[in-house]
Amino acid sequence: xxxxxxxxxxxxxxxxxxxxxxxxxxxxxxxxxxxxxxxxxxxxxxxxxxxxxxxxxxxxxxxxxxxxxxxxxxxxxxxxxxxxxxxxxxxxxxxxxxxxxxxxxxxxxxxxxxxxxxxxxxxxxxxxxxxxxxxxxxxxxxxxxxxxxxxxxxxxxxxxxxxxxxxxxxxxxxxxxxxxxxxxxxxxxxxxxxxxxxxxxxxxxxxxxxxxxxxxxxxxxxxxxxxxxxxxxxxxxxxxxxxxxxxxxxxxxxxxxxxxxxxxxxxxxxxxxxxxxxxxxxxxxxxxxxxxxxxxxxxxxxxxxxxxxxxxxxxxxxxxxxxxxxxxxxxxxxxxxxxxxxxxxxxxxxxxxxxxxxxxxxxxxxxxxxxxxxxxxxxxxxxxxxx
Amino acid sequence: xxxxxxxxxxxxxxxxxxxxxxxxxxxxxxxxxxxxxxxxxxxxxxxxxxxxxxxxxxxxxxxxxxxxxxxxxxxxxxxxxxxxxxxxxxxxxxxxxxxxxxxxxxxxxxxxxxxxxxxxxxxxxxxxxxxxxxxxxxxxxxxxxxxxxxxxxxxxxxxxxxxxxxxxxxxxxxxxxxxxxxxxxxxxxxxxxxxxxxxxxxxxxxxxxxxxxxxxxxxxxxxxxxxxxxxxxxxxxxxxxxxxxxxxxxxxxxxxxxxxxxxxxxxxxxxxxxxxxxxxxxxxxxxxxxxxxxxxxxxxxxxxxxxxxxxxxxxxxxxxxxxxxxxxxxxxxxxxxxxxxxxxxxxxxxxxxxxxxxxxxxxxxxxxxxxxxxxxxxxxxxxxxxx
Numbered sequence: 001x002x003x004x005x006x007x008x009x010x011x012x013x014x015x016x017x018x019x020x021x022x023x024x025x026x027x028x029x030x031x032x033x034x035x036x037x038x039x040x041x042x043x044x045x046x047x048x049x050x051x052x053x054x055x056x057x058x059x060x061x062x063x064x065x066x067x068x069x070x071x072x073x074x075x076x077x078x079x080x081x082x083x084x085x086x087x088x089x090x091x092x093x094x095x096x097x098x099x100x101x102x103x104x105x106x107x108x109x110x111x112x113x114x115x116x117x118x119x120x121x122x123x124x125x126x127x128x129x130x131x132x133x134x135x136x137x138x139x140x141x142x143x144x145x146x147x148x149x150x151x152x153x154x155x156x157x158x159x160x161x162x163x164x165x166x167x168x169x170x171x172x173x174x175x176x177x178x179x180x181x182x183x184x185x186x187x188x189x190x191x192x193x194x195x196x197x198x199x200x201x202x203x204x205x206x207x208x209x210x211x212x213x214x215x216x217x218x219x220x221x222x223x224x225x226x227x228x229x230x231x232x233x234x235x236x237x238x239x240x241x242x243x244x245x246x247x248x249x250x251x252x253x254x255x256x257x258x259x260x261x262x263x264x265x266x267x268x269x270x271x272x273x274x275x276x277x278x279x280x281x282x283x284x285x286x287x288x289x290x291x292x293x294x295x296x297x298x299x300x301x302x303x304x305x306x307x308x309x310x311x312x313x314x315x316x317x318x319x320x321x322x323x324x325x326x327x328x329x330x331x332x333x334x335x336x337x338x339x340x341x342x343x344x345x346x347x348x349x350x351x352x353x354x355x356x357x358x359x360x361x362x363x364x365x366x367x368x369x370x371x372x373x374x375x376x377x378x379x380x381x382x383x384x385x386x387x
Numbered sequence: 388x389x390x391x392x393x394x395x396x397x398x399x400x401x402x403x404x405x406x407x408x409x410x411x412x413x414x415x416x417x418x419x420x421x422x423x424x425x426x427x428x429x430x431x432x433x434x435x436x437x438x439x440x441x442x443x444x445x446x447x448x449x450x451x452x453x454x455x456x457x458x459x460x461x462x463x464x465x466x467x468x469x470x471x472x473x474x475x476x477x478x479x480x481x482x483x484x485x486x487x488x489x490x491x492x493x494x495x496x497x498x499x500x501x502x503x504x505x506x507x508x509x510x511x512x513x514x515x516x517x518x519x520x521x522x523x524x525x526x527x528x529x530x531x532x533x534x535x536x537x538x539x540x541x542x543x544x545x546x547x548x549x550x551x552x553x554x555x556x557x558x559x560x561x562x563x564x565x566x567x568x569x570x571x572x573x574x575x576x577x578x579x580x581x582x583x584x585x586x587x588x589x590x591x592x593x594x595x596x597x598x599x600x601x602x603x604x605x606x607x608x609x610x611x612x613x614x615x616x617x618x619x620x621x622x623x624x625x626x627x628x629x630x631x632x633x634x635x636x637x638x639x640x641x642x643x644x645x646x647x648x649x650x651x652x653x654x655x656x657x658x659x660x661x662x663x664x665x666x667x668x669x670x671x672x673x674x675x676x677x678x679x680x681x682x683x684x685x686x687x688x689x690x691x692x693x694x695x696x697x698x699x700x701x702x703x704x705x706x707x708x709x710x711x712x713x714x715x716x717x718x719x720x721x722x723x724x725x726x727x728x729x730x731x732x733x734x735x736x737x738x739x740x741x742x743x744x745x746x747x748x749x750x751x752x753x754x755x756x757x758x759x760x761x762x763x764x765x766x767x768x769x770x771x772x773x774x
Contacts, residue, residue, distance in 0.1 A: 012409045017596070018755035021408055022399045027761030042765030051767055068773050092479060100502040107606060108502070111495040115487040197757040203593040203607055209404070210586050210614025219494060220590055220607040227597025229752045270754050365616045367657050368405035370584040374414030378429030380438055386455050 012371050019270065023205070023366070028061060028354050029196040033271040038278065040194055041065070049281050054164050054189035055079060058136060058350040061194055062129045062357070075133060080160025082137025083167060086116040089138070090145060090155070098150045102143065102342040103226040107219055109142045110135065114215030125357050128214050132353030135218055139349055140164060143342045144171035165189055168346070173334055180292075181333055184285055188329060191278045191322065192344050194351025196271075200225040201348075201355045208356040209366040221352045222345050228265070231323075231348075234340035237266030238327025241301050242337075250304035258312055266324030267309050273317040282325035289332035302328055399758050406657065410592070410753070415448060415741050416583040420658035425665065427581055428452065436668050441551050441576035442466060445523060445737040448581055449516045449744070462520060467547025469524025470554060473503040476525070477532060477542070485537045489530065489729040490613040494606055496529045497522065501602035512744050515601050519740030522605055526736055527551060530729045531558035552576055555733070560721055567679075568720055571672055575716060578665045578709065579731050581738025583658075587612040588735075588742050595743040596753040608739045609732050615652070618710075618735075621727040624653030625714025628688050629724075637691035645699055653711030654696050660704040669712035676719035689715055 015021050030039040038045040041060050048057055059067040059075045067075060089112055096105055117131065141158055148155050148171070156171045165186035169177040177185070197205070203224035204217040225231035244253045257264055269276060283306075290299035306320050327340050335343065402408050417426040425432040428447050435444055446454040446462045454462060476499055483492055504518065528545055535542050535558070543558045552573035556564040564572070584592070590611035591604040612618035631640045644651055656663060670693075677686035693707050714727050722730065 014409045014412060016411070017751035018405075018408070018410065018753055021405070021755045022401045022758045023405065023755045024403070024757050025401060025760045026757040027759070030759040030761065030763060039759075039761075039763060039765075042762030043767055047767040051769065056770075066768065066770075066773060069770060072770065088482060092482070095475060095479070096499075097502050104498070104502050104603075107603065108495060108498040111491070111498050111606070112483075115484050115491050115495070196759075197755055199593060199597050199752050199754050202753060202755060203590055206586060206590040206593055207607065207611040207614070210611050210617035210619070212610055212612075212614035212617075212619075215491075216494065216610035216613050219498070220594065220610040223599055223603035223607040223610075224594040224597050225599075226603050227594070227599035230597035230599075232597070232599075270752075364404035365586050365657075366405055366589060367586050368408045368410045368584055368589060370411050370413040371409045372414070372417040372426075372583075373412045374417065374426075375429030376417060376426060378426075380430055380434040381453065382438065383443075383453075383456060383459065386453060 012369075014371060023197060023202070024359060026196070026355070026358060027064070028358060029194045029351065031196050031271045033269070033273050036272065036274040036277050038195070038276075045191065045277055046281070048190050049187050052190055054186050054193070054347070057190045057193050058133070061350045061354040062132055076163070077160065078130070078133045079137040079164050080158070080162070080167070082134040083141045083158030083160065085138045085141045085145075086113070088116060089113055089142065093142065093146050094149055096146070101226075102146060102339050103222065103231075103345070105146045106139065106142055106342050106345055107222045107226070109146075110139065110215065110222060111219045113138055114213065114219070117215060120213070123213070125360070128353065128357050128360075131214050132349065132357070135215065135353065136346070136349050137164075139346045140168045141171060143339060143346055144168060147172055147336065147339060148174070169333065172339070184289065184329060184333060187281065187285065188326065188343070189347040191281060192326075192347035194348065194354065195322075197355070199227075199230050201352055204352045204356050205359050206366045208359050209363060211363065214353060214356060217356045218349055218352055221348070225341060225345055225348070231341040231344045233265045233323040234327045234330075234344060235337055237324050238331065238337050238340065240265060241298055241305070241328065244301050244305070245297075247297060247300040247304050250301045251308045254305055254308040254312070258309075264305065264309055267313075267320055268318045269321045272319065272321065275319045276321045278322040279320040279324055282322065282329050283320070286325045286328040286332065289329065293332055295332075298328060298331065399756075401758060410584060410589070411746060413583070413742070413745060414451070415745060416581045416738065418583050418658045420656070420660050423659065423661040423664050425582070425663075432578065432664055433668070435577050436574050439577055441573050441580070441734070444577045444580050445520070448737045448741040449519055463550070464547065465517070465520045466524040466551050467545070467549070467554070469521040470528045470545035470547065472525045472528045472532075473500070475503060476500055476529065480529065480533050481536055483533070488613075489533060489726050490609065490618075490732070492533045493526065493529055493729050493732055494609045494613070496533075497526065497602065497609060498606045500525055501600065501606070504602060507600075510600070512747070515740065515744050515747075518601050519736065519744070522602065522740065523733070523736050524551075526733045527555045528558060530726060530733055531555060534559055534723065534726060535561070556720065559726070571676065571716060571720060574668065574672065575713065575730070576734040578668060579713075579734035581735065581741065582709075584742070586614075586617050588739055591739045591743050592746050593753045595746050596750060598750065601740060601743060604743045605736055605739055608735070612728060612732055612735070618728040618731045620652045620710040621714045621717075621731060622724055624711050625718065625724050625727065627652060628685055628692065628715065631688050631692070632684075634684060634687040634691050637688045638695045641692055641695040641699070645696075651692065651696055654700075654707055655705045656708045659706065659708065662706050663708045665709040666707040666711055669709065669716050670707070673712045673715040673719065676716065680719055685715060685718065
């Protein structure tokens with residue numbers, strides 16, 4: 001067929017994956033992939049993991065600074081109140097298939113929440129920050145409640161007086177967590193709360209750019225996070241550790257996968273060219289928990305996998321990323337492996353919302369181009385004349 | 388604060404809105420913005436509007452060629468079967484707030500559909516095309532059923548023997564549409580079925596790029612389509628026509644809005660620098676319907692608005708886009724104005740799925756960069772020392 005209708009530039013550059021394309025300026029999160037540092041609003045993630053709480057970190061991401069005493073009390077109270085999700089949402093969870101993927105459940109329940117949002121009309125930054133806090137609270141309860149429902153266990157009512165990490169563990173497991181478990185959960189939520197313009201944050205931003213509402217943008221992010229090249233990697237990485245089972249089998253497993261040019265989940269990152277600082281923190285925690293539990297085998301499997309991958313792929317600068325040890329940490333906390341990506345979402349909702357609110361400060365619809373390479377003058381043939 | 392930690396290129400170019408960035412090659416849709424042509428798989432939209440049906444156009448977008456007799460019969464049957472949505476989804480619609488935004492309903496119900504998909508595991512292109520056809524069928528019923536429910540009207544069961552456009556009108560209005568109304572609905576669905584890499588298709592593609600599932604990508608697209616800078620523009624444009632009310636008031640309205648640097652919805656497009664061919668078709672249909680209805684006023688309002696905007700903004704190449712006359716067409720078909728964006732989604736699901744399936748043929752995670760401009764060495768201050 002002819003090219004008569006072709007008026008685009010003949011062979012434009014395709015920015016596949018948008019690897020080196022900058023889509024906005026930001027003051028939320030800095031990933032220093034060379035030095036292996038991660039900053040939220042300028043604060044080193046290691047300091048936040050040591051000293052902060054998820055409530056404080058969420059405030060930091062959303063409001064751009066650490067809260068004072070009154071502000072911290074308010075976000076704690078607001079999160080606690082929001083953990084009491086609308087009865088219609090809880091009822092919908094009870095009716096969902098018991099074997100649904102937790103990410104499908106979360107995507108649907110958060111979407112439903114959008115219809116029950118108290119102040120739909122107000123799209124000011126402050127209203128959206130408050131809305132983000134409500135979403136953060138609700139998401140924790142949705143994840144926990146669905147797990148209780150599918151397990152045939154009684155729902156555990158949220159306790160607004162508790163810290164978010166504490167109450168989440170309580171709502172999932174049905175027992176009161178110890179202080180060290182709560183602290184580990186809190187750190188996990190801090191570590192997952194943001195990571196600059198990753199694919200789920202980008203999906204949220206694209207949805208935001210049409211001036212859609214905040215809940216819609218979070219739903220879009222959850223839809224993107226589900227994939228195994230993103231949040232789904234936690235489960236894939238953990239399942240591999242369980243499949244390997246014994247530390248002695250780990251090296252051979254890795255060599256076999258790499259020999260077949262297969263993928264070892266939980267390794268490599270578009271930005272980090274050294275150890276992801278979050279991976280190092282999760283590794284330390286996983287080690288401690290495995291020893292405390294008197295069940296060090298899975299942790300040792302992970303370490304051998306890690307050493308083997310890093311040794312074999314050092315030339316390619318492949319290191320464990322945040323998702324490699326986190327599944328193990330969730331496991332030692334007694335959390336079911338298939339909740340891992342939903343827990344990621346529970347935390348990352350803070351970062352998603354912060355990025356969307358920032359993008360709206362100087363919004364422009366995200367409408368890239370695609371380069372047409374098909375026919376330009378196909379002739380419509382009536383049905384009776386088609387072969 | 389110092390810049391010690393800054394290792395990114397100092398001032399990279401920000402591709403705001405990704406206006407001139409190509410994200411993939413495609414053979415689905417070509418928007419010739421200079422000549423005012425739109426092609427699906429090489430076929431001119433005007434030929435498709437004259438000769439094709441939505442079933443055939445959906446097949447064309449998904450399979451890349453016009454169907455033969457058996458293939459057309461199969462997609463008709465599959466669409467018809469899929470209009471019988473799972474009872475759990477219908478039940479969930481009954482429980483949603485009666486004043487919810489139809490796009491919130493659609494986003495939630497499609498997300499719920501994902502849990503009821505028959506063959507979750509198979510992610511082959513052919514399985515996804517079949518899945519897309521099921522989604523297309525279900526979406527029509529969801530839009531119609533929610534409208535019946537919120538209106539307190541009895542649900543109209545889908546009739547798998549009918550054409551998709553016919554059955555949709557029947558399910559919404561509760562009466563059997565005439566042949567000309569059905570044809571107009573069919574043409575509207577054809578015209579909205581794809582439009583290259585717009586924001587909703589891009590949101591779907593970003594979600595797809597993590598290897599998430601097809602339903603998740605459609606949910607992400609719906610989340611993006613909702614915004615007034617995208618599908619929400621149909622309702623905004625139509626509401627303006629209703630607000631103006633009389634043809635004599637139209638010119639003054641436009642001059643007033645433009646004088647205040649306001650936005651007249653339904654005009655302008657990132658790609659078209661002349662008349663959008665879909666707008667011309669919708670204009671002709673709106674004119675015919677307004678005359679047939681003996682109710683020409685709203686159409687005349689639209690024409691005066693259109694002439695005034697084009698005259699005033701000719702230097703900027705601003706012309707009516709697809710969303711300007713379509714709300715009017717839906718109005719004359721007896722469809723409620725606030726369903727317009729959901730009807731857009733009902734049609735565009737074909738294009739969204741086609742683009743996602745095409746992207747998966749050569750997938751790469753879409754992870755752009757953002758340029759960090761915040762502090763890089765903020766010092767963590769304990770709560771008791773904060774002001």
